Every structure is written in structure tokens, then in C-alpha cells.
Amino acid sequence: xxxxxxxxxxxxxxxxxxxxxxxxxxxxxxxxxxxxxxxxxxxxxxxxxxxxxxxxxxxxxxxxxxxxxxxxxxxxxxxxxxxxxxxxxxxxxxxxxxxxxxxxxxxxxxxxxxxxxxxxxxxxxxxxxxxxxxxxxxxxxxxxxxxxxxxxxxxxxxxxxxxxxxxxxxxxxxxxxxxxxxxxxxxxxxxxxxxxxxxxxxxxxxxxxxxxxxxxxxxxxxxxxxxxxxxxxxxxxxxxxxxxxxxxxxxxxxxxxxxxxxxxxxxxxxxxxxxxxxxxxxxxxxxxxxxxxxxxxxxxxxxxxx
Ligand code: 3PG
Numbered sequence: 001x002x003x004x005x006x007x008x009x010x011x012x013x014x015x016x017x018x019x020x021x022x023x024x025x026x027x028x029x030x031x032x033x034x035x036x037x038x039x040x041x042x043x044x045x046x047x048x049x050x051x052x053x054x055x056x057x058x059x060x061x062x063x064x065x066x067x068x069x070x071x072x073x074x075x076x077x078x079x080x081x082x083x084x085x086x087x088x089x090x091x092x093x094x095x096x097x098x099x100x101x102x103x104x105x106x107x108x109x110x111x112x113x114x115x116x117x118x119x120x121x122x123x124x125x126x127x128x129x130x131x132x133x134x135x136x137x138x139x140x141x142x143x144x145x146x147x148x149x150x151x152x153x154x155x156x157x158x159x160x161x162x163x164x165x166x167x168x169x170x171x172x173x174x175x176x177x178x179x180x181x182x183x184x185x186x187x188x189x190x191x192x193x194x195x196x197x198x199x200x201x202x203x204x205x206x207x208x209x210x211x212x213x214x215x216x217x218x219x220x221x222x223x224x225x226x227x228x229x230x231x232x233x234x235x236x237x238x239x240x241x242x243x244x245x246x247x248x249x250x251x252x253x254x255x256x257x258x259x260x261x262x263x264x265x266x267x268x269x270x271x272x273x274x275x276x277x278x279x280x281x282x283x284x285x286x287x288x289x290x291x292x293x294x295x296x297x298x299x300x301x302x303x304x305x306x
Pocket of ligand 1 (some may be wrong): 057076223
């Protein structure tokens with residue numbers, strides 16, 4: 001049984017060691033494909049793999065066609081928009097994610113980016129504090145809940161909008177539930193995005209929504225670039241010189257935005273929300289364990305293409 005770890009953006013070594021231990025203890029073989037630069041390398045590597053662990057790596061119909069032995073692919077992380085689920089199902093491949101395993105790392109980065117933005121990108125000038133400001137959490141899943149937990153320590157007033165999360169869950173955690181995205185953006189000084197990229201959410205952060213934000217508004221995106229309507233964000237930022245955007249998912253127009261919005265726009269060079277040893281260990285080892293549990297016991301608890 002061959003388990004391939006294909007990560008264009010590699011896990012920390014300590015996480016790979018942990019994955020290897022789980023895989024080898026089960027009597028399987030671990031194969032690593034890290035920092036690959038061409039899809040052909042992935043197509044070649046998956047040819048004899050029975051199981052596959054990925055991060056944001058794309059698994060489309062072509063990859064699945066090439067993976068003749070593949071039984072299971074596990075996205076070591078939360079968002080599985082990089083897997084063609086219909087193609088996986090058509091190829092009889094079980095697709096899973098590892099929900100919650102890397103969410104604290106992403107939440108810590110979201111708060112870190114908030115501090116950086118309100119302190120004027122650490123340029124030494126006088127900024128503002130997060131204490132007493134209204135924070136809007138857009139989607140109250142694993143990352144959103146961690147953001148709320150940490151933001152409480154900063155003394156922020158916390159609001160959230162999530163069409164799928166019952167009000168009681170938020171109220172029990174000291175968060176005020178709001179009932180539309182418009183209401184969230186109109187209420188909060190800072191909005192932190194935690195929605196997945198789906199056909200419904202793609203491009204949904206648009207001019208009409210953003211224009212609800214109060215003066216001095218800040219949008220933090222540690223989710224996906226696809227949820228932003230980039231042209232409309234740029235238009236909005238051109239009209240609203242007070243508005244700031246910091247993101248861990250680099251827009252296609254990164255260069256242009258740097259030039260246009262100097263001092264109120266920042267993007268990390270590579271998505272790094274889940275780039276911590278702890279998150280890599282948690283998500284990577286969970287993925288390896290889920291593979292072993294699926295092969296040995298048929299456990300499909302975390303399957304996302306049911
Ligand atoms: C996720 O969906 O789990 C995060 O976006 C992390 O993605 P990464 O594994 O590519 O860092």
C-alpha cells in the first residue's frame with residue numbers, strides 16, 4: 001500500500017516524520033513529492049499511489065485519471081475546493097478533509113494581520129487599538145470560532161454571520177449573531193473572512209457589500225481569494241481612501257493593488273495561515289490516520305464526496 005504526500009508547499013519536517021510513523025506502523029510505504037513545479041510530476045507520482053495526502057494541491061480529473069490505484073485522497077486542511085469532488089466520485093475515490101486541525105493557526109494569523117493593519121503596517125506612526133472595536137466574523141466555523149476566542153482577549157465586541165450556524169452556538173460563546181452579511185459589514189469596524197470558496201460564495205464580497213462598512217473599515221481575508229470580486233474591491237478602495245485590506249490569499253492584481261493602495265493593502269507572499277509546525281502536525285497526522293482507518297476499517301467519517 002503506497003501513500004503519496006504531494007505538497008507543493010511542504011509540511012514542516014516534524015509533521016512529515018509523524019506522518020511517516022503512522023503510515024509505516026500500518027505497514028504501508030510513504031512516498032514524498034514536495035515543492036513540485038509542474039503538474040507532470042504529480043501525474044507521474046500518483047500513478048501507483050493507493051492513497052494521497054495533499055494541501056492546496058489541485059486534484060482534478062486528469063490527476064484522478066493518472067492515479068489508477070487511488071482509493072482515497074485526504075486534503076490535510078479544511079477547504080477542499082481544490083479537489084474535483086464529482087471526478088473523485090466518478091473514479092471511485094473517497095475524498096476527505098481534516099476539519100479543525102489547522103484552524104488555530106489560521107485564526108492566530110488573522111488576529112496578527114489585524115494588529116498589523118491597525119498599527120499602520122508597523123511603519124512607526126500612531127495607529128489605533130483593537131480593544132473596544134467591533135469585529136465581524138463572516139462564517140462561524142472552526143476558524144471563525146478560534147478568531148472569536150482570541151479576539152475576546154483583545155477586548156473586541158464580537159459579531160458573526162453564518163447562515164448555517166444556530167444563534168445559540170454563537171450566544172453561548174459570547175458572540176452576537178447577525179442575520180445577513182449586509183448587517184455584519186454595516187455593524188463592524190473589522191471584518192474577518194472565513195467562508196469557503198463555493199459556487200455561491202465566489203465573487204460574493206463585492207462593491208455592494210463592502211460599501212456598508214463604516215469609515216476606517218478593515219477587511220481581513222485568510223479564507224480564499226476567489227470569494228472576492230477583485231475588480232469591485234479595487235473600485236471600492238479607489239473611492240474609499242479610509243478602507244484597508246489585508247490578505248493571506250494574494251489577489252491576481254497584487255502588483256497593481258500595491259501601487260494603488262500603499263500603506264493600506266498587504267498580502268503575504270504565499271498563503272501561510274496554516275504554515276505552523278503545530279498545524280502541519282495536526283492536519284498531516286490526522287490525514288495519515290484517516291487513511292489507515294479507511295483502508296483498515298472502512299471509516300468514512302470525514303468523507304466530503306458522499
Ligand atoms: C485550509 O483550507 O486548510 C487552509 O486554507 C490551509 O491551506 P494550506 O494547507 O494550503 O496551507
